[in-house]
Amino acid sequence: MPARPVRSLAWSPTIALSWLWGLGFFYAIHVTLTNGWLGFIAFAIPNAVGLGLFGWILGSPRIDPAKVLSSVEGPYAGLFLACQFFAVAITIFGFAAYAWMPLFGTNAALGIFVVILVACSIGHAISIRGLKKLHIAYLVLGLVASLTALYGLWNASDAPPTPLAAFDERFYGLAIPTLVGFLLGPWMDIQQWQRAVEIRRSGGSVRVAYASGAALFFGLLVVNALLAGAAGPAGTVTAADGVPGAQPAVALAIARNHLDGPGLAFVIWTVIAAVSTIDSFYCATRWMMTSITTRSTSPLMAFVPAGLVASPVWIVLAALVTAAAMIRLNLSLIYLMVPFATLLVGAAACLVCETLGAPRRYDPVLCAMIGLTACLIFLAGHVAPVPAFLAVAPLIGLIGALPMILALFGWQKEETREIAPVAEASVPKVAVVTVTREEVGTSHGFDGQWFVLRMIPTYDDTNSVGNVYFANYVRWVGKAREMFFNICMPKFDLKTTDFYVLTKSFTHDFRREAVEFEPITVKIKIANHNRKFVTLAHEIHSDLHGLLGRGEQSLMFVDTVHYRPLDIPRSIVEGFLPYWPKTSPHAVGTAETAAIARA
Incomplete structure (x- = not known):
């Protein structure tokens, strides 16, 4: 055989x-x-x-x-x-x-x-x-x-x-x-x-x-x-x-x-x-x-x-x-x-339809509510008994899967929704919280999920030709990152920490040059994350010439003894949770929410 x-x-x-x-x-x-x-x-x-x-x-x-x-x-x-x-x-x-x-x-x-x-x-x-x-x-x-x-x-x-x-x-x-x-x-x-x-x-x-x-x-x-x-x-x-x-x-x-x-x-x-x-x-x-x-x-x-x-x-x-x-x-x-x-048949039918190629239109909450209704009807018919209640209960439970069943057999076309333009006045404005430091001409704070560092370059930042030296853009992004960390984790101390934050990779795409005394804005935010790595996106803007460049960096976390990779530490999660990407299911609010929570 x-x-x-x-x-x-x-x-x-x-x-x-x-x-x-x-x-x-x-x-x-x-x-x-x-x-x-x-x-x-x-x-x-x-x-x-x-x-x-x-x-x-x-x-x-x-x-x-x-x-x-x-x-x-x-x-x-x-x-x-x-x-x-x-x-x-x-x-x-x-x-x-x-x-x-x-x-x-x-x-x-x-x-x-x-x-x-x-x-x-x-x-x-x-x-x-x-x-x-x-x-x-x-x-x-x-x-x-x-x-x-x-x-x-x-x-x-x-x-x-x-x-x-x-x-x-x-x-x-x-x-x-x-x-x-x-x-x-x-x-x-x-x-x-x-x-x-x-x-x-x-x-x-x-x-x-x-x-x-x-x-x-x-x-x-x-x-x-x-x-x-x-x-x-x-x-x-x-x-x-x-x-x-x-x-x-x-x-x-x-x-x-x-x-x-x-x-x-x-x-x-x-x-x-x-x-x-x-x-x-x-x-x-x-x-x-x-x-x-x-x-x-x-x-x-x-x-x-x-x-x-x-x-x-x-x-x-x-x-x-x-x-x-x-x-x-x-x-x-x-x-x-x-x-x-009864209770589970709507979700199960959606799963079968998706396996057979139907587009996902599974609403677990709706299926659960309809399934619970079917379950109660079944139990009422079982005790009485009322055969009609028993027979109709599973059919009611399948209602939650009806959109996917129709899509599977081609009886329902894809819906196209037109998104109405939102008036500018209806969009809430998020204030930038800044702390001005007159002596160095910088200010920093949050604008929504972006951390913003404003600064003015001087002759000290330029090269022999007269424009800003390329390495300074990287240094400014690093400075913005450290200030971002300092606000989110004010109690972090290198002497007592049980983890280090390491830069796994860094990229930057140069677009334009800047010169001395040209107001510069460095913006940085959390772009993505998984269990072990956090990706930060950054942009550098000129008040005179617009976008100067953008890029991203990947951070990893290691223990302070053997330098073994760690999952994102709990203190990092607690400090940065309000600033996850808006598309992340774990985003909990804006910077104002975090400020209120700390207060």
Whole structure:
């Protein structure tokens, strides 16, 4: 068999296990016992097809998953993180409420914490390629355990046959949410994006990997459906909202029949399902957040360590608290599943459209507000029940993506907006704050974001020909820079500082010459920045002849002991934050704002 198909098929176990979650694992049991075998098929097929379609689209030769993700991971980071939060919360809640607690009681919290910690440790220590190999072993052990549990439960249980179909109002209302949620679900999941990127990098076929992964995932759902059929509907419980659920039926049947062997096998199967989701979440989330923080130009990164921002631990803690609260309130799994069909679908649809080439018109706030409205409508229809509310909720959630959907199909032309001229009188004037020094004929201060140094050259600044010596222009820019620094960081002291500011590069484009006693203005401002470097732009003007020249310089920061490059120091960020470029998302105000803050 060719090497490429083998490499591709090797990814199918981790694809299937990472998509199993509590959502697929326990809901397969519930829907089988509640709606029969046809109900299970109606749930499982869209779930597997959505996973396969994700891989089919990203596996296109015209699409590079790594390039697409690089362009969308920043704008859609909120979507990816929200999806991971709900995925982990579903996994922890389902594992605790529908397996662990029915088998070991309410005092078994220690075991739950151990499983979570072990899974997070694995995700922290092992790369995605290592997880691929580990999940192959998980799959083998999981299949042996699940089939052992099925055999033991089938022989010991006297459950009535599962009906072919038992459709009710909620089932019909859930048809559209099931279709929308499962078709868009993989696009929200950074775990699947990471796998698609790594499959392409390793030389495998994304389409083959996800086709086989989707088929394997469907098979795992069938195993759980068979477990549900062997357990029977006697394990149905009623949540606080009055809606019955059969998710814990297998665990309750094992406990009721005192099946030690099948019980241990089922515990192993549920632990594998939980661990393979949480370790995958941890690995993928840290991978994405590390990429975002590495490329971030936010000055806030000078205050918070990048490793802390990129850590998935915060999501695990939030998911754990959410799961514990839901168990305490006796809520059901549906409340954690709803966002995938309502709250997140607008953003997910925008992401799909952008991947397929639509121009970005994603408004995260609008999508979130519309999605929250859809979520509330869904919950009202679920409790009542009102099938129409359930059916219309995901369609409402998709309204936020309507501009991009229309653009994708060419039904909406690009809007051209004419910018009305702004009257000069309507533009607020920013006063120049100057401190005049009569003895040297200079003054300096801020004019908006520009730091301005005014001066008058003398014979001391000229050369033998009579015009200003070229090196003096560089010296004036340096003088303006030092005075700029002195105003922004008046307490800076070379004797106590733990960093130095070094000039990495300097360029200047000469335009005209100046002569003695010709009033000169040197202007300097922050033009650009990233995590480690700040670029300053400068201009030199003559009151008589206009622009004399312009250029820029790049600054870097090193420690005072080993001269190792540093991120922009915190004191620099605090001092210069008011003067970032206006186009920067981190600009906080003008010089007047800074003066008020210092006062």
